[in-house]
Amino acid sequence: MSVWARIAGWAALIFGLLYFFVPLGGLFEFSLRARRGVYSFDAYARVLADPQFQATFTYSVVMALVTIAIGILIVVPTAFWVRLKMPWARPYVEFLTLLPLVIPAIVIVFGYIRLYNTSSWLPLTGSTLGTNILLAFGYTILALPYMYRAVDTGLRTIDVATLTEAAQSLGAGWATILGRIILPNVIAAVLSGAFLTFAIVIGEFTLAALLDRPAFGPYLQRIGANKAYEPFALSVIAFAITWGCLALIQLVSRFQKTAPAKA
Amino acid sequence: MTFLSLSHIQKSFGQVQVVSDFNMEIEKGEFVSFLGPSGCGKTTVLRMIAGFETPSGGTITVAGKDQSGLKPNQRNIGMVFQAYALFPNMNVFDNVAFGLKVAGRSKPEIEARVKEMLGLIKLEHLAERFPYQLSGGQQQRVALARALAPKPQVLLLDEPLSALDAKIRVSLREEIRMIQQQLGITTVFVTHDQEEALSISDRIVVMNAGAADQIGAPAEIYNRPATRFVASFVGTLNLIEAKVIDPVANRISIGDQGVTLREPLGPVKAGDTVSLALRPEAGSIAEGAKGDTALAGEVVSSNFLGSVVRTRMRVGASVISFDMFNSPGLRPPAVGETVTLRFTASDLLIIRD
Known part of the structure; x- marks a missing residue:
């Protein structure tokens, strides 16, 4: 590699890092200016002490956990079955799981409202529980591309067919195979998908706002419209949560008790 | 007395007939090898016995009981695979105990049986190891112990030695034969290696194009090949x-x-x-x-x-x-x-x- 190519490479890297970190640095710096003349964490203290913050954040965390549970229950058996019995269907399933990336959340939520409103055959929006269920399923759809890919990649690292047959020959039924063989062997991949789902749900605005649920995303928007420093502190907190999730993905992938996947 | 009976077994995948009119009677405690080149249908027959494939025709009976309609997990047939197929998330003890746990055996019974099985394969000291910490030969021995632990009616071995190096293959095949004789378990062994089949079998089935060309004792197969295929496939001739x-x-x-x-x-x-x-x-x-x-x-x-x-x-x-x-x-x-x-x-x- 020539000297100029090396310099160009470093220049591109430095530009990229500045492009990414300078606004973040600015954001963080501004979030510390709540007290006149000195840097302080006053904005963070006010945000964290706000009962609204606690309520909306707790609500979103609970919704994220429910979404993860639904995602695992839907995606793991589906990806397992497609790999085991219907490999021909894989491209179609992949296409389906990619749809939430191209269909805007607002279209999905309007579809839900139209389908499940109080005058429909399944009036989910007519009750708090029903709307919460609808929101959890909506989140599951939004997280589907990430969850499916993570699980499918995990399944690729194990010999699904032979492990299944080995378990069957030892008397195991489908529930035992999924719960005690397949899931524990793709747990790192499932957790990766789970953390991505968590990050998506915590910051999601459209579904929660249009279904009128007290989630963290709409709270972020509301604070942003009315306060000066708190929205910036909240943004930094949201970034920290996302990065924390990414760090956890890296961490759990090291827990797998298997040899490195073969090519 | 016939223990495992395969009567007029056929198997087609679409238009391709993989097994055509396969008949075989296996005695209790017998060690039978299916020998043949790749694609001759030997593994397909084995998988039909295990229940992983459904025959297009014919019947399979074990101890007089028709196996059609029984799922693989209802047959009580143990199987050892070429790729070991140990559960990566479980250590050696838990792998061997898996079938017993699924059958709902008590904890003391499981512990005693797993210990007995690990003793049989001489790997008691590796009970806490995970599969990725074992050599190929050790993994296959654990797979054998796991298959034997729930006391299956029939043991199926699908090219269990193919992935191992030459020296381990010889020692492990002798160990398999010794354990089989010790337990008196009816065993079907699939291989494309004639030396393996000749050295450990009571009887050999030489398979060609989905059918049995010859069934006989190793010496009979070697000394009196019935067809040109058997003559050319078994030994140098x-x-x-x-x-x-x-x-x-x-x-x-x-x-x-x-x-x-x-x-x-x-x-x-x-x-x-x-x-x-x-x-x-x-x-x-x-x-x-x-x-x-x-x-x-x-x-x-x-x-x-x-x-x-x-x-x-x-x-x-x-x-x-x-x-x-x-x-x-x-x-x-x-x-x-x-x-x-x-x-x-x-x-x-x-x-x-």
Whole structure:
């Protein structure tokens, strides 16, 4: 590699890092200016002490956990079955799981409202529980591309067919195979998908706002419209949560008790 | 008494018939090997016994019970796979205990049985290890213990030694045979390695194009191959084209040399061509070698193979190989030299297609 190519490479890297970190640095710096003349964490203290913050954040965390549970229950058996019995269907399933990336959340939520409103055959929006269920399923759809890919990649690292047959020959039924063989062997991949789902749900605005649920995303928007420093502190907190999730993905992938996947 | 019976088994995948009219009766405690090249249908038959494939026709019974309609997990048939298939998330103990836990056995019973099985494969000291911490041979022994732990009616071994290196293969196949005899479990072993099949089986099924070409004891398969395929697949064999001179007197000619066969020639007429088979170890060129039949030929090549020297000689249009045991004083014949190979006429087998 020539000297100029090396310099160009470093220049591109430095530009990229500045492009990414300078606004973040600015954001963080501004979030510390709540007290006149000195840097302080006053904005963070006010945000964290706000009962609204606690309520909306707790609500979103609970919704994220429910979404993860639904995602695992839907995606793991589906990806397992497609790999085991219907490999021909894989491209179609992949296409389906990619749809939430191209269909805007607002279209999905309007579809839900139209389908499940109080005058429909399944009036989910007519009750708090029903709307919460609808929101959890909506989140599951939004997280589907990430969850499916993570699980499918995990399944690729194990010999699904032979492990299944080995378990069957030892008397195991489908529930035992999924719960005690397949899931524990793709747990790192499932957790990766789970953390991505968590990050998506915590910051999601459209579904929660249009279904009128007290989630963290709409709270972020509301604070942003009315306060000066708190929205910036909240943004930094949201970034920290996302990065924390990414760090956890890296961490759990090291827990797998298997040899490195073969090519 | 027949324990495992395969009656008129057929299997097709779409238009392709993989197994056609396969019949076999296996005694309790017998060790039977399915031997054949890739794609001959041996693994498909094994998978039908296990319940992983549904036969297109025919019935499989174990201890008199029809297996059709039973799922793989309802058959109580243990299986060992080529790829080991140990559960990566479980240690050796839990792998072996899996079948017992699924069957709902009590904890003390599980512990005792797992200990017994690990003792059988001599790996008690590795009970806490995970599969990725074991060698291939150790993994396959654990897989064997796991399959045997729930006391299956039948044990199926699907090329269990194929992924191992040569030395481990020999020791493990002897261990498998020893354990099988110790437990007296009915076992079906699939392999494409003739040496493996010949060395550990009570009976061998040589499979070709989805059907059994010959079923017999190893010595019978080796010494009296029933078809051209069996003759060519099992062991090294000279296939010699001969011309019938006198069908009544069983007289044939190889090149211009006459030979009288012991085996009746059957419905052929003078001038017909017949195929004969002769094992390389059946004849000798040594001075004073025994044998009622002799063929003279010119040496084409001589190869040192370690324990034997294999020499090829031309007799008419055929090239015949024969082996001489290696010894310090052995002088292999030179290329171009004329030698006389002596053997017993009964060693010349007529190959019927």
